[in-house]
Amino acid sequence: MIYDKLVAQTAQAPVTSGLRQGEVFTPYAALVERIGRVAAGFLDRGIEIGDPVALLVPNSPDLFVTAHALFAIGAVAMPVSETATRAELATLARKTGPEAVVSAPGLAAAAETLIADAAPGIPLFLTSALPERSGTARLPELPGGTPALYLFSSGSTGSPKVVPHTHAELVADSERASTAWEIQPDDIVLDMLPGNFAMGFLLGATQAVAGGATTLYWSDPMPLALSREKLLDTMVRERVTFMGAVPAMYEIVAGRTGARALGLRLAFSGGAALKRSTFEAVRERLGVTLRQDYGSTEAIMFSHNDSADPDSSWASVGRPAGDAAVRIMPFDTEFGPAVGEMEIQSSSLMRGYLGDAPANVRAFDEGWFRTGDLASLDEEGRIVLRGRSKLLIEVSGYKVDPVEVEETLMGSPAVAEAAVAGLPDPRLGHRLIAFVVREAEVSADELIRWAGERLSVQKAPAEIVFVDALPRSPTGKVLRARLCEFQAG
Incomplete structure (x- = not known):
């Protein structure tokens, strides 16, 4: 289903749209052709529908190709943190039972350790030598409920939970996000977030391409505080028009003397609460008014602040986008009765944590997901977050x-x-x-x-x-x- 959607999106996208990293640009048409070959290669190596495959791959065109090849055959892409410790990798592997691991060459040692500790005997594929069949393969027809992606969330208990998302949920998310952000084929979308981070993976893998835009992957071995000038130079040179990041990144990028003439038309912040000082610094030094979004590993992209008066509503994460819905349930807080626990629904909301029935009972309230966030709604239905009801x-x-x-x-x-x-x-x-x-x-x-x-x-x-x-x-x-x-x- 996701692969079919990608093929259709590629047919409508201009030849100038695709993926860029460093000096290398690859148009979507060439990516789709390679994805088909890699999908066939995975089938030849025994990867089947429903098989989880751990991905120790930085956010990059390699991650895009690998994930979409797995989507095409009905396997489950499972991006894993590059910084995960040996114990964390073993825990995640035991919870998911991967049937293979795909690794960037520089992370091969960690991948081999993961296999030895938790999944002996499964194959390891390097992104520098992915299996590719020269001929075509008959790809399965996949219903929307087919699992496509495993993400990881701590939730409200002491160990990470596995968050499954289906093909239909990811397609709905890409349509909701690209519509809310008004992504266009002439947009250059900067993705500087880790590939295991829901916002980073989906921005590069499904959301930007849904609008036919080009994704620019950016990373640097130096900390962001030391590489921000290089980042800003890249944004100017590549004419970046759109970006998403967490507040800490914006704080660093905008934390310099003087302004930079960027061509951003939209920048959104998510993943944590935004401070007014960061909002002001981004506007003054990057020349764009920062908008807050709300999402989670479980619900993916949920709301976007598109207020006509972003200055007065800067603290809001906006109204639910698309078919998403919110309700505020009574909760004893210091803020008064208008503030309660936020519960949400959407077509991208997970159906439940993998293999964790007790957590699912706690997480859902008659089909509504308990976010653990304390919030209120303003007179226009915009969400204002006030804190956490959970421990996170x-x-x-x-x-x-x-x-x-x-x-x-x-x-x-x-x-x-x-x-x-x-x-x-x-x-x-x-x-x-x-x-x-x-x-x-x-x-x-x-x-x-x-x-x-x-x-x-x-x-x-x-x-x-x-x-x-x-x-x-x-x-x-x-x-x-x-x-x-x-x-x-």
């Missing part, structure tokens, strides 16, 4: 579950108890502080290294505070709101 802590645009970090720390024999809180940070959104009751002598640096070897960089605590005991209620529940009193003291 936003770090650099990622939603980190403190329970996962706590469980990792308590895997150390030197830790008796641990609780994690997020302290506001002007650059990251929050930084993670772990409050630890020691079982044996251990230093803060040793525990930070312990966590860093087992967790992705955004999940590792930035600071360890040793305490004699965690604050608890009479029933034994950790009083998380009081954790930071230790820091204050």
Whole structure:
């Protein structure tokens, strides 16, 4: 279904539209031809409908081709973080049961470790040598409910959940997003987000092409703070008209003296709350008014702020787009009765976490997805986010579950108890502080290294505070709101 949609979109797109990375441009027509050959090659190597395939591939044309080849044969693309630790890769593999791994050459060692730890005997394909059949293959006719993509979300418990999305959900998302953003064939869409991040994968793989636009993939081995001038030069040279990123990225890119004459017609921010100072800096220095969007791993693109008065409504993530719908359910908050927990529906909403019936019971309310976000609606139906009803802590645009970090720390024999809180940070959104009751002598640096070897960089605590005991209620529940009193003291 997705492949058929791509073929139809390619037939309508101009020959000047395609994918660009560095100095290399590939038109969609050439990409579709190669996707067909790779799809046939995967079939020849035994990849079948429903088979999950882990992708250790940076966001790039290689990821686009590989994912669409898997979509074409009904297999499941499963992009995995390049920074995932060995333990995290093994956990994700055990939850999904991959039948193969595709890796960029530079990540082959991690891919081999994943296979050895959790899936012995499955094949490894390098993007530099993907299987390609010179002849054509009969591709299966796929109903809309066929699984296409596995993403990963912490949800509200201590370990990552597998979020499946079907062909129909991805097609609906691409149509909703490209329509809301008014993507056109002459747009140059900048994608600088990781490929395992829902917003980064879909922007490059399905959303930009739905409008016939060209996607420009950008990455640099240096941190963004050191490579932003190179990025801005690239945006000017390539005439970028559209981009999406998390607030921390905008903060860095716009955090310089003087303005840059960019040709952006639209830039949206998602993944974390936007600060007014970032909104102002982007407008002043990048020459575009930043718009907020709302989405999630479970619902993908949901809303877009297209207000005619973006200055007064800057804090809103807009109205639901397309067939998406929202309702605000009563929730006891400090903000009063107008603020409650946001529940949503859309044709791109997942049907449920993979193999996790208890989590699905908690996640859905009569078909409505409980987002865990506290929100209100203004007089025009725009969504204004007020906080989180769940425990998730936003770090650099990622939603980190403190329970996962706590469980990792308590895997150390030197830790008796641990609780994690997020302290506001002007650059990251929050930084993670772990409050630890020691079982044996251990230093803060040793525990930070312990966590860093087992967790992705955004999940590792930035600071360890040793305490004699965690604050608890009479029933034994950790009083998380009081954790930071230790820091204050």
